[in-house]
Amino acid sequence: MKKKQRQHQLSFRQKLILTSIACLVIPTIGMLYITNSYSKLIIREHSLEKSTQSLMIVQSQINAVFEEMVSVSNFVHFDPEIKNLLEDAKTNPVSARTLTSRLEQVAGETADLRITLLDRDGNAYSDYSFYDFDPRDFTREGWFTRLEQLSPYDTLFMGAEANYLTSQPDKPYVFMTARALREGTDTGPYAYLIVSRSEASIREHFGSLEEDVYLLNGAHHILSNRNEALIGSSFNTVIPVDEPVYPDIVEFNHENQLLLSLPLKYADWSLVSVAPYEQLTERLNGINRTGLLLQAIFAISFLFALTYLLRRFTKPVLILGKVARRVEAGDLMVRSKIRGRDEIGSLGHSFDEMLDRIQLMLKQVELEQQLKRQAEIAMLQAQINPHFLFNVLSSIRLRLLMKQDEENAFIVGSLSSLLRASFSSQEEFVSISHELESAKQYMELMRFTMRYPTESVVNADVDLLLELVPRFILQPVIENAYKHGFARGGGRILISIEKINTVLRIRVEDNGTGMEEDTLNILLLHIKQQDAALENLKTAESADDKIPSHGIGLVNVYQRLKLIYGDSFTMNIESINGCRTTVELILPYRETGGH
CATH class of the missing domain: 3.30.450.20 (PAS domain)
Structure with missing residues (x-):
């Protein structure tokens, strides 16, 4: 049944040839019609x-x-x-x-x-x-x-x-x-x-013209013409048109007459020319008819040549069709072996290359499935190890509490909570409350490890605690303050979060040693270069060696937020050597869950 349907269906070559003929004949007919119409219009405009x-x-x-x-x-x-x-x-x-x-x-x-x-x-x-x-x-x-x-x-x-x-x-x-x-x-x-x-001084200018020219007054009476007998009579007696429109073609004495009028500079007089339209356009119409006939002959000749060449050029397509049906049946080892410098040869070569790549991709998919199974096993192991670590830290904290060592128990508890937040959550965005809690735990741990006493103050609008922000954007900034700002003495860190119009401003300020002006300029220059570096991964990797030691964490935060928010994110850094350092993150404000 399918074979009978295929026999009644047109082949690709037949469809291509018929379509090509239709695409040639239909536009040719339309072109000849439009050409003839426009030629008549052009002839009229030329005569006019x-x-x-x-x-x-x-x-x-x-x-x-x-x-x-x-x-x-x-x-x-x-x-x-x-x-x-x-x-x-x-x-x-x-x-x-x-x-x-x-x-x-x-x-x-x-x-x-x-x-x-x-x-x-x-x-x-x-x-x-x-x-x-x-x-x-x-x-x-x-x-x-x-x-x-x-x-x-x-x-x-x-x-x-x-x-x-x-x-x-x-x-x-x-x-x-x-x-x-x-x-x-x-x-x-x-x-x-x-x-x-x-009047003869006017009439003498009409003698060399093919057209018959009349000088008319405002009442359309003839003031001058080659025929003196018409002077003084109405123009309507010559061309019986009640209200002539200029330019126009009117029929008079079984002939089409071209009427044209131009006003004179003085008085309300005008010049009107009357010319037989067919005499003016006879030569151009003959040229137009000859051109249409030649176009028709060329179109028919091209039609026969096109049919022959299409049958010849599309023969390799039959071979590609047979190869495609064998591939459809599951034979991926077959090849068309069609080669050449034209598009058909390039298509045959590309078809064979595609089959080669499909085989290679199948092998790669098989290998990726094996690697995926191995990754799933490794993920299970990675989930087991953190749980074991949390249990050990909880046991240590319990023993310290039993010995009434509440300070060390608090530190171990903070470490356990910080590690749990790092490993357990897979979400990219967390609430501001969660981010502040992680920052507080981190600052408690850093205060425990610091040689000099430090303190922290957090000011955040209660209405903003449920808003979502990317995870761990505060910890690298706080770490930078502890490692560089408080390296020579204690101090205080002030964290403030507030909504200003349509943006969310997160501000981290420390009263540590600050940065020298050269160091700050290098850091700011490097941050500005990240916009271009993010578009080129190689450039971004090679640029890391130039980051000052004070700013690796800040640059990482900038790169991450820039990738998330684009041009809507801004980072401002101010530092006075020996006085303070302020890092300000400007994020677009969105409703809860909008991220």
Whole structure:
């Protein structure tokens, strides 16, 4: 039954080949679809960018035309010579002729630039002949009354106006700017200035473009275009769109048209370009279709090559599968013997190495089981020996009491209690009460062995006696005080334990001989180095030789608490030579049993 199921199941090679084909075909189809979509988007953006650049060139050129007209208006407005000539020309014909020449100089070599000055008294001056047009007729135009309403220095722009010069029948339209000339912001105009240029000067910038460009006013009426017949008509008659959005692609005359608009610097006029979208993108679309076809051909070719190579490269996997089934059956002596510089060869070599290590590990486990049994026997023996020692010490203490030697009996009892606490408890943490009791017993023993009299004082908050701390953190500090602080005379040890905010402070202070400054600095430096030494066991072992004799116990306590609490633990040491030594342990405060 299992064999039939295996026959119907796909092999690893078949799964790998089918998966590889699926991983190639599905992303390829998605990639071709996304590439085609993005290519169309890129082509659209490219066409839009190209048309925008062309329109921006025309925009700058037309802005330059209007800027020249504004510059001429500003020059005439602020030229003191022209103002003086305008005032003198009212009574002096020579000044009038000089003013006319001055206007011709301002117009310069621009052939279709015309300048007209009208003063308040009805006198007119221009750079063209009065036979072509009487400038005083400007006062009858509807726009002339609007000049009075303009703010000082503002300019009125007018486009697609009928050409007022009869000598230019080939230029039927002109663009004009008009301004009321004032001496100040609060005074009335002393003259009116009209500057004009022919519409042809605008239209000539449209001739070299592939796009059809329109100059529109704020009401979307055409002010300039290649086709003069469209000037003055609404843009909606050309592109029947109620509210055109720029940029946009609209269908008109069965063709897609690309619409683009840019504002002009002056007035509320804008440039609009209309271009057949298919003509702009025909070449790029052809390149895109050719690229998609080549990608499809390459993908199919790669698919066949991939199938062949996968069948060839995965053949050693069959061998590894057979070897794995034999190992599953319990034959650990079989080896694949597949070698090579590629990953399959490395896998075969690693598989054989793994089998070798498994055999070695099995032997090691067998040896460890033997050692474990031996360790259990040794542990039983280690438990028997301390009990025998406790019984002997209890018998000695009883005999001393029977002889009424209470002092020595108390010392033997303290020793027995201290040894019992050391051997019997296997817990890493004990209560503060238990730790203080062990410290008191140790201090009684040390007081018995010391040559000079010593005493001890313990101050601990009753609420903290049940809090847990690591075992034997006080005994090395107390031992250091007895061995080094009281070596030359007696003294007193003060132990205080208190809670400060979120930390527990344990303080051991003796009034012994203290440490010299050099010794203290070496000890503090060594303690600081333990943070790095704890990360490197070899460094920590080699650093022990450099510890001063005063600080071996302190360094051991620091290393142990640092391993338990990490950065939450701090040790502070203060010592005054010949006066005192204080060791302060700062531990994180936790609730009872939190350790």
